[in-house]
Amino acid sequence: MTIAKIWVVAEASETGLTTTTLELLTAAREFATTVEAVAWGADTATHAATLGEYGVSTVHDVGDIGDALPGAPVAGAIAAAIAAGQGPDAILIPTSYDGRDIAGRLSVKADLPVLTNITGLVGGDSLTTQHPVFGGTQIVSAHFTGQGPGIYVIRAKSFAPEPSGGAAAAVSPLSVPDLGNTNAAVIGSRHVEERTGPKLDEAAVVVSGGRGLGEAANYALVEELAKLLNGAPGASRAIVDAGWVPYSNQVGQTGKTVKPDVYLACGISGATQHMVGMKGSKNIIAINKDQDAPIFTVADLGIVGDVHKVVPALIEALKSR
């Protein structure tokens, strides 16, 4: 038995549909007979071909939302469809800044529960969800018990994206009901921050720094090493909380999930909070002065030593090649 119809909330950036969206579409195909997408923006039709390639038959187009944040209008449109009896059996939403807004508002509008931080799904008559706990050492399985479509918020990199080669998706408008005051927040201007290397969650190499760096200025070593390896710099929660680096650099439970070919942890002890975001990396290298640091339990190569010595030496060695 499979599920009849799944909707995937499809997010796009300047460069097209996000990778997480493609991952969710791939997963949805495995569990449901019909996969449809919900998208918004002035140019949804331009995504119809890619959506079709990933198995989407119809994309429900919320349309141009102008300078509004997506949370209220997209959730409003989906909730209206559910109320009219035209909703799906399950709704998959990417764990992202806007995805969580949509999930939260939709949950209230449709009075439906939401399961978040999902990293695995098991199909059948209904979906069983998997959630990592305690730094990913254990997996909790759960499912919805009530009526109505479940709302599933799924973390990036939980599935490998794979096109299925379908025809372009049909575009069908999905109207937004009156949202009243809930839609009153307005985007005045958008700022793109310059980035020299690859994106943190797409980089083949990630070099992360933690409290062991000692002070904020030493994060420059992490950035330099990342640059030398064509990688992206990441951070533990401790140094984000301390204000050394912005939240967008954070790897972990409350930050990004990364699965690079090489993850190099500099002065990170390996709190459960951090481990859950990086233990899926193909190869893990850790430098830490405490040989009992939990990070060494997941490291393929662990150097028990002083980051202030090992990292500069590593930078020199790479530069002189």
Add this chain to the structure above:
Amino acid sequence: MNVVVCVKQIPDPAAPQSLEAGTNTLDRSGKLILDDSDAYGVEMALQLAEQAGGGEVTLVSMAPNGETSGLRTALAMGAASAVLVSDDSLKGADALTTAKVLAAAISKSQPDLVVAATESSDGYTGTTPVQIAELLGLPSITFAKSVAIDGNTVKVDRQTESGYDEVTSPLPAVITVTAGVVEPRYPSFKGIMAAKSKPVETLTAADLGVSTGSPNQEITSVDDAEARAAGEIVVDEGDGAQRIVTFLEQLKVV
């Protein structure tokens, strides 16, 4: 300007954690502390109230066992009072039920602004603040990396994948702040003493007219994740950097 800050008291993340037998929910029966993530929201609220020339910062929280020690920490920082919803029927409550309870508690004080962390450090569901906004019929701006009040408008720099957006909203509104946005103050001795006599109102879900019902999701199993194979751990004898280079060469990264 009156600000409500949603705070959560959680098991100390530094202590060993476990799941409760039977329900498989996080064991929260021990001592609870103020979630570190919430200290940023409390600090932000105190600063905004001060900048607005006055007004009170009220804490709203839900805890299963009448715990108040985490609330006292936030009161010691300078919040004026707290509302704690504590009720056996709320044990294991999901995010939506939690949001209904908190929204009902918040609506009693009609604040100009509601502040929360982007997510808690124990459950990290990350939807409750937006659910509260929707229940209260308010706009929301999540993932704030800076916040300012200008008259009847809140101006937020909101984190995005590629940078940030400048977003404005009329008050009242709900905002969530990321860690590191402000530096939380340490409670002073005077603050700690004053916190002991600050009002903490304790309510039940029934007092707020919220029906808790039965949970509409359940945990079916808990299994060990696949463990990574043990690696090579070596003490740096001056050759640590070279060992890393050799490993990177094997992986053809360099």
